Amino acid sequence: MKVAVVGAGPAGVRAVERLVAAGLSPVWMDEAPDGGGRIYQRPPAPLARDARTLYGFEAKRATAIHDTLDALKPRTDWRPETLVWHIRAGAKQMQALHRGAQQRIDFDAAILCTGAMDRVIPVPGWTLPGVTTLGAAQIALKAQGCGIGRRVVFLGTGPLLVLVAYQYAKAGAEVAAVLDTTPFATKARAAPGLLLGGATFAKGLYYTAWLKRHGIPMVEGITPLAIEGDAQGVTGVRWRDARGREQHTACDAAGMGWGLKPEAQLADLAGVPFRHDAVQANWVPVRDDAGRTPVPGIYLAGDGAGIGGAEVAELAGARAALALLQDAGHRIDPIDTVTLDRRLAGLARFRAALERAFPFPAHLARSLPDDAILCRCEGLRAGELRAAARAEAATGPAPEMNRAKAFTRVGMGRCQGRVCGAAAAEILAAELGRPVPRIGRLRGQPPVKPIPIVAGAAP
Amino acid sequence: MTTTCDVLIQGGGGAGCSAALHLAQRGLRVILLERGLVGGQASGVNYGGVRQQGRHPAELPIARRSREIWGRLKDLVGTEAEFTVTGHLKLARSDAEEADLIAYLDVAKQYDLPLRMVGRNAIHREYPWLGPKVVAGSFAPEDGAANPRLLAPALAHAARTAGADIREHAEVVAHAHDGARFTLRTKAGDDFTAPVLLNMAGFWGGAVAEAFGESVPVAPLSPNMAVTEPLPYFIEPNLGVVGGNVYLRQIPRGNVILGGGHGENDAAIPWSRPLPEVTIEATQRAVELVPALAGAQIIRSWSGIDGKMPDAIPVIGRSRTTPGLFHAFGFSGHGFQLGPGIGAIMAELVADGRTDIPLEAFRIERFAT
Numbered sequence: 001m002k003v004a005v006v007g008a009g010p011a012g013v014r015a016v017e018r019l020v021a022a023g024l025s026p027v028w029m030d031e032a033p034d035g036g037g038r039i040y041q042r043p044p045a046p047l048a049r050d051a052r053t054l055y056g057f058e059a060k061r062a063t064a065i066h067d068t069l070d071a072l073k074p075r076t077d078w079r080p081e082t083l084v085w086h087i088r089a090g091a092k093q094m095q096a097l098h099r100g101a102q103q104r105i106d107f108d109a110a111i112l113c114t115g116a117m118d119r120v121i122p123v124p125g126w127t128l129p130g131v132t133t134l135g136a137a138q139i140a141l142k143a144q145g146c147g148i149g150r151r152v153v154f155l156g157t158g159p160l161l162v163l164v165a166y167q168y169a170k171a172g173a174e175v176a177a178v179l180d181t182t183p184f185a186t187k188a189r190a191a192p193g194l195l196l197g198g199a200t201f202a203k204g205l206y207y208t209a210w211l212k213r214h215g216i217p218m219v220e221g222i223t224p225l226a227i228e229g230d231a232q233g234v235t236g237v238r239w240r241d242a243r244g245r246e247q248h249t250a251c252d253a254a255g256m257g258w259g260l261k262p263e264a265q266l267a268d269l270a271g272v273p274f275r276h277d278a279v280q281a282n283w284v285p286v287r288d289d290a291g292r293t294p295v296p297g298i299y300l301a302g303d304g305a306g307i308g309g310a311e312v313a314e315l316a317g318a319r320a321a322l323a324l325l326q327d328a329g330h331r332i333d334p335i336d337t338v339t340l341d342r343r344l345a346g347l348a349r350f351r352a353a354l355e356r357a358f359p360f361p362a363h364l365a366r367s368l369p370d371d372a373i374l375c376r377c378e379g380l381r382a383g384e385l386r387a388a389a390r391a392e393a394a395t396g397p398a399p400e401m402n403r404a405k406a407f408t409r410v411g412m413g414r415c416q417g418r419v420c421g422a423a424a425a426e427i428l429a430a431e432l433g434r435p436v437p438r439i440g441r442l443r444g445q446p447p448v449k450p451i452p453i454v455a456g457a458a459p
Numbered sequence: 460m461t462t463t464c465d466v467l468i469q470g471g472g473g474a475g476c477s478a479a480l481h482l483a484q485r486g487l488r489v490i491l492l493e494r495g496l497v498g499g500q501a502s503g504v505n506y507g508g509v510r511q512q513g514r515h516p517a518e519l520p521i522a523r524r525s526r527e528i529w530g531r532l533k534d535l536v537g538t539e540a541e542f543t544v545t546g547h548l549k550l551a552r553s554d555a556e557e558a559d560l561i562a563y564l565d566v567a568k569q570y571d572l573p574l575r576m577v578g579r580n581a582i583h584r585e586y587p588w589l590g591p592k593v594v595a596g597s598f599a600p601e602d603g604a605a606n607p608r609l610l611a612p613a614l615a616h617a618a619r620t621a622g623a624d625i626r627e628h629a630e631v632v633a634h635a636h637d638g639a640r641f642t643l644r645t646k647a648g649d650d651f652t653a654p655v656l657l658n659m660a661g662f663w664g665g666a667v668a669e670a671f672g673e674s675v676p677v678a679p680l681s682p683n684m685a686v687t688e689p690l691p692y693f694i695e696p697n698l699g700v701v702g703g704n705v706y707l708r709q710i711p712r713g714n715v716i717l718g719g720g721h722g723e724n725d726a727a728i729p730w731s732r733p734l735p736e737v738t739i740e741a742t743q744r745a746v747e748l749v750p751a752l753a754g755a756q757i758i759r760s761w762s763g764i765d766g767k768m769p770d771a772i773p774v775i776g777r778s779r780t781t782p783g784l785f786h787a788f789g790f791s792g793h794g795f796q797l798g799p800g801i802g803a804i805m806a807e808l809v810a811d812g813r814t815d816i817p818l819e820a821f822r823i824e825r826f827a828t
Binding site for chain 2: 085095102104269393394395396399403406407412413414416445446447450452453454455456
C-alpha cells in the first residue's frame with residue numbers, strides 16, 4: 001500500500017511514526033529543508049542554537065519532534081524541499097516541485113498535514129517595508145537569527161501576540177508596545193474555559209507578566225488606525241485606545257496577526273468539502289474526529305484541518321494514521337484510539353475557550369477605509385471591492401467571493417487570496433448585507449504556491 | 460408557478476446573454492435561464508482571445524459581425540470588458556506551418572479580413588523577443604483580447620437594464636413542447652413558457668437538442684489555462700501558433716495568460732480542472748516561443764467546460780424537429796469572440812425570421828443519421 005504524507009510538522013511526524021510502526025514506508029514530503037513545521041522550524045546549520053534558546057518552554061516538545069523526525073527519515077521515502085502543488089484525488093496522484101524539478105507521486109491513501117498561516121487584517125500602511133506577520137517575525141528570529149527591526153510594535157490578538165513579543169524582548173530587541181485589539185473584558189469572560197488549558201494557559205500568563213515586569217507597554221482593546229512610514233520603511237503606529245484617544249508609538253518595524261487560518265488548499269483541490277466554523281471564524285475542511293474526509297483515501301491532521309495548535313496536531317496526526325490503517329484493514333489497538341480521542345476532545349474544549357478569548361475582530365476588516373490596500377498582490381483597495389458589490393457596476397453586483405475575484409482581481413495574485421481572503425470576505429459580506437458563510441470562499445486552483453516555468457524540450 | 464414570455468433562452472454564456480440583450484432591445488419579453496452564474500463555464504474562464512484570423516472560413520462572416528460589436532461594446536453594455544486591439548500574431552515553427560499561414564491569406568482576402576505576412580527576416584526584427592524556433596508569422600491588426608470574466612456579466616447586466624429577465628441558479632430539469640409553446644421546468648419547480656426557445660447551453664446544448672429528438676455528437680471540452688505572476692510588459696500582440704497547441708498573451712498589468720491542451724472534467728457535476736502535466740507542457744511550448752518566460756512563476760491554472768463538435772464548428776440555426784426551437788451551441792472553443800455576434804444573429808432569426816449571415820455550414824441536419 002502506497003501512502004503519501006504531506007508535511008513534517010507535529011502532525012506529519014506523529015502520523016508517519018504510526019505508519020512506520022505498522023510496517024509501512026510512506027512517501028513523506030515537506031516544503032522546508034529539514035521539517036519541524038512552522039512551530040519547530042530548525043535554523044540552517046550555521047545558525048544552530050540550543051533548543052532552549054530557540055523554543056523556550058517548548059524545547060522538550062521540539063526536541064522530541066526533531067528526534068522522531070530524524071529517526072523516521074531512513075525508514076521512509078523522505079523528500080524535503082518538496083512543494084506538493086496539486087492533488088488529483090480520483091486519479092490518486094500528487095504533483096510536486098522538488099528543487100526546481102517536477103515529480104509525480106502515486107498514492108493509495110494520503111494524510112495531509114499542511115499546517116496554518118497567520119490570519120491578517122489589513123491596516124492602512126500594512127504594505128510598508130518593515131511590516132510582517134507575527135509568524136514571519138517569529139520565523140525570522142528562530143530560523144534566521146534576526147529580528148524584523150530594532151524597535152518593534154506587535155499588533156493584533158491571540159496567544160502568538162504575547163509569545164512573539166516575549167521572544168523578541170528576550171532576544172534583545174526593543175519592544176515598543178504590544179497592542180492587543182481584544183478588550184480585557186472579552187478575555188476575562190473566557191478565563192474559566194482557559195483554565196482547561198493548564199500549562200498552556202499558565203505559559204500565556206507568564207509571558208504577559210514577564211513583559212509587564214520589564215516595563216513593556218501592553219494595551220488591550222485598541223483600534224489600529226495606520227502604520228506610518230516613509231521610503232525607508234516604518235516610522236510608527238497610530239492607534240486609538242479603548243477610551244477613544246488617539247495614540248502614536250514610534251517604531252521601525254511592526255509584526256501583526258489575528259490568530260491562524262488553515263493552509264487547506266490541498267484538501268480543497270482533493271475535493272474535500274468545507275464548512276464555515278463560526279467559533280474559529282475560518283473555513284475548515286470537513287472531516288470526522290479521526291481525520292477521515294468524505295473523499296476516499298484522503299485524511300487530514302493538524303492545523304490544516306482546523307486550528308488546534310501543536311499539541312492537538314501531534315495527537316491528530318497519530319489519530320489520522322490509525323484511521324488510515326484501520327480503513328486499510330490493519331489491526332489497531334482500540335485503547336489507543338480511545339485514549340487519543342479523549343485527549344483530543346479535552347483539548348478541543350480549551351481551544352474553543354481560546355477562540356472566545358481572542359475572537360476574530362471582523363469589525364476591523366469591515367471598517368477598513370476605502371483607500372487602504374486590501375489585496376496587496378493586486379494593489380486593490382477596499383473601496384474597489386465595495387464598488388463591485390454595488391448594483392451600479394457595469395457587470396452588475398458580485399453576489400459571492402469568486403465573482404468578486406473575477407470582477408476586481410481580489411485574491412488573484414501570487415498568494416491567491418491566502419493573505420487577504422479573510423478580510424475581503426468580511427468587506428464583501430458587509431457591503432452585501434449577508435453573513436460570511438453565505439458569500440462563499442475563494443475556490444482553490446493549482447498550483448498551491450507559485451511554480452516556475454522551466455525551459456525543457458516541449459513534447 | 461408559470462411565467463410566460465416571448466422567448467426563452469437556456470444558457471447564460473456570452474452568446475446567450477448577448478441574445479437576451481438584442482432581443483430585449485427589440486422589445487421582446489425574454490427570460491434567460493442559467494444553471495449557475497452567467498459566464499460560469501467556457502464563456503467566463505476561456506483565454507480571452509478576440510481573434511478572427513485562422514478561423515474556419517464558414518465562421519468568418521460571424522466573426523466579422525461579432526468584431527463590429529466588440530468595437531462598440533462600451534456603448535452597448537457600459538464597459539469594453541478590457542477589449543484591447545493588440546493584433547493577433549500567429550506563428551509558424553516549421554516550413555509546413557509557414558505554408559499553412561500563406562495559404563490562409565487567400566481565405567482572409569475573400570472575407571475582407573486584414574492580414575499581413577511577417578516573413579523570415581522581418582519576424583525576429585519586429586519581435587526580437589521571439590525564440591529561434593519561430594520562422595514566420597501572420598499578423599491580424601484588428602484582433603486582440605478581452606477579459607472573459609467581465610463579458611457575460613456585463614452583457615447580462617445590460618440585458619436586464621433593457622428589460623430581459625436573467626435568472627441565475629435556475630437549472631432546467633424538464634423540457635416540453637405542446638406543438639405551439641415550450642415549457643421549461645427548473646429544479647426549484649418553476650415553469651417558464653414561450654413559443655420560442657433558444658438552445659444556447661454550450662456542451663449541455665446537446666442534451667437540450669436530445670430532449671427534442673435530435674441527437675448530436677457533442678463532447679465536453681476543457682481548455683487548460685494558466686497565468687504567470689506580473690512581468691514587465693513586453694508582449695504586445697496576442698500570440699498563437701499553427702496547430703494551436705499553445706497560445707499566450709500578456710496584459711498591461713504584466714501577467715502572461717497561456718493555454719494549450721486540455722484538462723479533465725465531469726460535465727455532470729459540473730467540474731473541470733487543468734491537468735498538471737498539460738500545464739507543464741504548455742509552459743514548455745510557451746518558453747520555446749518566448750524564451751524570456753523562463754523562470755517566470757505560474758500562480759494559477761484553471762479550466763471550464765465548452766462543447767466540442769466533431770467538425771469543430773458549432774450548431775447554429777433552426778431545429779429540424781421542433782418549430783420555434785433554435786440552436787446555437789457546441790462552439791468548440793471559438794465562442795468567446797463569436798458570442799456577441801451570435802446573440803445579434805439569433806435575435807434576427809427570431810424577430811426577423813432571417814439573417815444575412817450564411818449559416819448553412821452550421822445546420823444541425825449535418826449530424827442527422
